[in-house]
Amino acid sequence: MTVSTPPEFTLQEELAQLKKEKNAVILAHYYQEPEIQEVADFIGDSLELAKKAAETPADIIVFAGVHFMAETAKILNPSKKVLLPDLNAGCSLADSCPPKAFRELKKQYPDHVVVTYINCSAEIKTLSDIVCTSSNAEKVINSIPPEKPIIFAPDKNLGKYLMQKTGRKMLLWDGACIVHEAFSLDKLLELYGQHPSAKIIAHPESEDHILKVANYIGSTSGMLNFVKNTEHDTFIVATEAGILHQMQKDVPWKTLIPAPAKEDNTCACSECAFMKMNTLEKLYNCLAEETPEITLSQDLMKKALRPIERMLELS
Template sequence: MNTITTDNKSLQQRLKALKEEKNAVILAHYYQEPDIQEVADFIGDSLELAKKAAQTSADIIVFAGVHFMAETAKILNPSKKVLLPDLNAGCSLAESCPPDAFQNIKSEYPDHVVVTYINCSAEIKAMSDLVCTSSNAEKIINSIPEEKEIIFAPDKNLGRYLIEKTGRNMLLWDGACIVHEAFSLDKLLELYKEHPSAMIIAHPESEDHILKTANYIGSTSGMLNFVKNSDHDTFIVATEAGILHQMQKDVPHKTLIPAPAKEDNTCACSECAFMKMNTLQKLYNCLEKETPEILLEESLMKKAHLPIQRMLEI
C-alpha cells in the first residue's frame, strides 16, 4: 500500500481548510491515489458518486476522477461550479464511442431503446433513453419491456455479461476499457496456483475469459462489500488497483492481491493512467484557483439529465 508523506499530510490539512472556506465538497473515485481518497468527503463508485453529486449542498464540487464523472456531476448540478483537477483525465471507454458514429447506429435502429453505461460523454448520454452503472445495469435492463429491442453502449464486455445475466439479445457497441482488458489470463492462473485458497473477484468490464474464472463478479462497491462480508481471507482482485487502498482499510486482516496485467509495469497490476493524472497538488491548485471548470451547454445538460434521472428513479 502507498504511504502518505509528511508533505502530503500538510497539503491535506491546507486542502481541508480551503474546502471549508469555500463551501466545497471533494468527491473521489475508488481508483484515485490513496492520499486523495484520504482527503475526500466521499469516496465511491460511479453510482454512489452520481447520487452524492445530486444531493450535495456545497457551492463547489471538486471531482477527483475522470472527465465523464465530472460532467455527470455538472449535469446533476447545473448551477454549481464543478472542477476537475486535470482536464486531460479522460477515459479510454468513453473515448471509444464518438457521438457522430453513435448517432449513425441510432439512426439505423430507430426503434431500439438506448441504454448507455455511465462511462460515456455528455453527448452520448444526451442520445440515451437510460443510463446505467455496473451496480444497477442488470436492474435497468430488466426494467425495459421484453418486446423492446436494446442498443447497449459503450462497453461490449459489460454488455456481454448483461446478455448472459438477463437473457436479453442486445445490440452492443464495440467499446472497452483498456484497464479491464489488460488482465492476463495466463498470469492470473499462475497466481491462482500460488494461492489456491484465494477467491477471484472481477469487475464486469473485464473480458469474458477473466469473468469465467471469477468466484464473484460485481461493481467496485459490490466487490468491496463482498470482501467485507466473505469468510475467506485471500482475494485476487481483477479491477483497477486503486480499489485496494479502501479494501485493505475495510479488511486489514485479509490478504488482497491485484490481478496481474499482460504488460510488465511497476506495480504488476492494472492501473488507469487517466485516474492517476490527478494528484493531491493538482487537487489543491484547482480548488484554490477554481479552475479547470467543467462547462457544458445548457441544452446538452437538459438532454443528458433525463436518462440519468430515469436511472436514479429506477
C-alpha cells in the same frame, strides 16, 4: 497565475481549510491515489458518486476522478461550479464511442431503446433513453419491456455479461476499457496456482475469459462488499488497483492480491493512467484557483439529465 503550493505535509490541512471557506466538497473515485482518497469527503463508485453529486448542498464540487464523472456531476448540478483537477483525465471507454458514429448507429435502429453505461461522454448521454452503472445495469435492463429491442453502449464486455445475466439479446457497441482488458489469463491462473484458497473477484468490464474463472463478478462497490461480508480471507482482485486502498482499510486482516496485467509494469497490476493524472497538488491548486471548471451548454445538460434521472429513479 498559479497558486504557490504549500509543503506536502500541510496540503491536507490547507485543503480542509479551503473546503470550509468555499463551501466545497471533494468527491473521489475508488481508483484515485490513496492520498486523494484520504482527503475526500466521499469515496464511491460511479453510482454512489452520481447520487452524492445530486444530493450535495456544497457550492463547489471538486471531482477527483475522470472527465465523464465530472460532467455527470455538472449535469446534476447545472448551477454549481464543478472542478476537475486535470482536464486531461479522460477515459478510454468513453473515447471508444464517438458521438457522430453512435448517432449514425442509432438512426439505423430507431425502434431500439438506448441504454448507455455511465462511462460515456455527456453528448452520448443526450442520445440515450436511460443510463446505467455496473451496480444497477442488470436492474435497468430488466426494467425495459421484453418486446423492446436494446442498443447497449459503449462497453461490449459489460454488455455480453448483461446478456448472459438477463437473457436479453442486445445490439452492442464495440467499445472497451483498456484497464479491464489488460488482465492476463495465463498469469492469473499461475497466480491462482500459488494461492489455491483465494477467491477471484472481477469487474464485469473485464473480458469473458477472466469472468469465466471469477468466483464473484460485481461493481466496484459490490466487490468491496463481497470482500467485507464473506468469510474467505484471500482474494485476487481483477479491477483497477486503486480499489485495494479502501478494500485493505475495510479488511486489514485479509490478503488482497492484484490480478496481474499482460504487460510488465511497476505494480504488476492494472492501473488507469487517466485516474492517476490527478494528484494531491493538482487537487489543492484546482480548489484554490477554482479551475479547471467543467462547462456544458444548458441544452446539452437538459438533454443528458433525463436518462440519468431515469437511472436514479430506478436506483
